[in-house]
Amino acid sequence: MTLSLTHVTLSHPDGDARLTALDGVSLEVAAGALTAVVGPSGSGKSSLLAVAATLVPPDSGRVVVDGTDTGPLSRAERAELRRDRVGIVFQQPNLLPSLTSAEQLEVMAHVSGRPPRRARDRARELLDAVGLGDRAGRRPHELSGGQRQRVNIARALMNGPAVLLVDEPTSALDQERGAAVLDLLATLTRERGTATVLVTHDRAHLHRADAVVTMADGRMRAGRVPA
Numbered sequence: 442m443t444l445s446l447t448h449v450t451l452s453h454p455d456g457d458a459r460l461t462a463l464d465g466v467s468l469e470v471a472a473g474a475l476t477a478v479v480g481p482s483g484s485g486k487s488s489l490l491a492v493a494a495t496l497v498p499p500d501s502g503r504v505v506v507d508g509t510d511t512g513p514l515s516r517a518e519r520a521e522l523r524r525d526r527v528g529i530v531f532q533q534p535n536l537l538p539s540l541t542s543a544e545q546l547e548v549m550a551h552v553s554g555r556p557p558r559r560a561r562d563r564a565r566e567l568l569d570a571v572g573l574g575d576r577a578g579r580r581p582h583e584l585s586g587g588q589r590q591r592v593n594i595a596r597a598l599m600n601g602p603a604v605l606l607v608d609e610p611t612s613a614l615d616q617e618r619g620a621a622v623l624d625l626l627a628t629l630t631r632e633r634g635t636a637t638v639l640v641t642h643d644r645a646h647l648h649r650a651d652a653v654v655t656m657a658d659g660r661m662r663a664g665r666v667p668a
C-alpha cells in the first residue's frame with residue numbers, strides 16, 4: 442500500500458485534559474486509488490490528513506508513506522519525505538500573489554533543488570493536464586477561483602508525489618466548478634498513480650471515489666461508494 446495508517450491515535454491538549462482527535466484509525470490507500478473521507482465538523486478529518494502528511498506525529502500507531510515507516514524519522518527527515526513524496530492541497534490555494542501560474546509550480550522544483558529547465562517543462566505539462574495551458578503567464582488575481590484551485594492541484598503534483606492529500610478543495614467553489622475540480626482529481630489520481638485522500642463535506646460527488654470512509658468522534662467506519 443502506498444499510504445498506510447494503522448491504529449493511529451492522536452490527542453490535543455484541552456485545558457487540563459486531552460481531547461482525542463483520532464481514536465485507533467486505520468486506513469490503506471493504493472496507488473491510483475481515491476479515498477474520500479467524510480464526517481461532521483470536529484470528527485477528526487483534518488487531524489487524519491495532518492498525520493498522513495507527517496505534519497503531526499501520532500501519539501501511537503504506524504504511518505507508512507510510500508514504503509517508509511515514518512515513526513523513526515526525525516523532524517528533518519519527515520520534512521524531506523513530505524517534500525519529495527507527499528502532495529498537499531489545502532482548502533485555500535495559498536498562491537503567491539506576485540508569481541505567474543507557471544512560476545508557482547517552478548518554485549516547488551527550486552525548493553527541491555531540481556534543475557530549472559526540467560522544472561519549466563514539467564510546469565507546462567502539469568498546467569496542460571489541469572486545463573490551464575493557456576493561463577501559464579497569469580497571476581492569481583487574473584484567475585477565477587476554480588482556476589486558482591487547479592493551479593494549487595498542479596503545484597501539489599510538481600514533485601511527482603506518491604501520496605496526494607486534499608482538504609475540502611471545493612468549499613470556495615460553486616457546484617459546477619466544484620464538480621469539475623473533483624473530476625480532475627479523480628482523473629489525475631488514476632493517470633499519475635497517486636494514493637489520494639480527499640476530505641470533503643460535499644456528498645454529491647462521492648461516486649467519483651474508489652472508497653468512502655466516514656469519521657465520527659475520531660473513529661473511522663468504512664462506507665460503500667454510493668451508486
Ligand SMILES: Nc1ncnc2c1ncn2[C@@H]1O[C@H](COP(=O)(O)OP(=O)(O)OP(=O)(O)O)[C@@H](O)[C@H]1O
Nearest residue numbers: 453454460461462481482483484485486487488489
Ligand atoms: N491543534 C489543535 N489543538 C486542540 N484541539 C484540536 C486541534 N486540532 C483539532 N483539535 C480538536 O480535535 C478534534 C478533531 O478536529 P479536526 O479538525 O481533525 O476535525 P474535522 O473533522 O477536520 O473538523 P472540520 O470539518 O471542522 O475541519 C476536534 O474536537 C478539534 O476541536
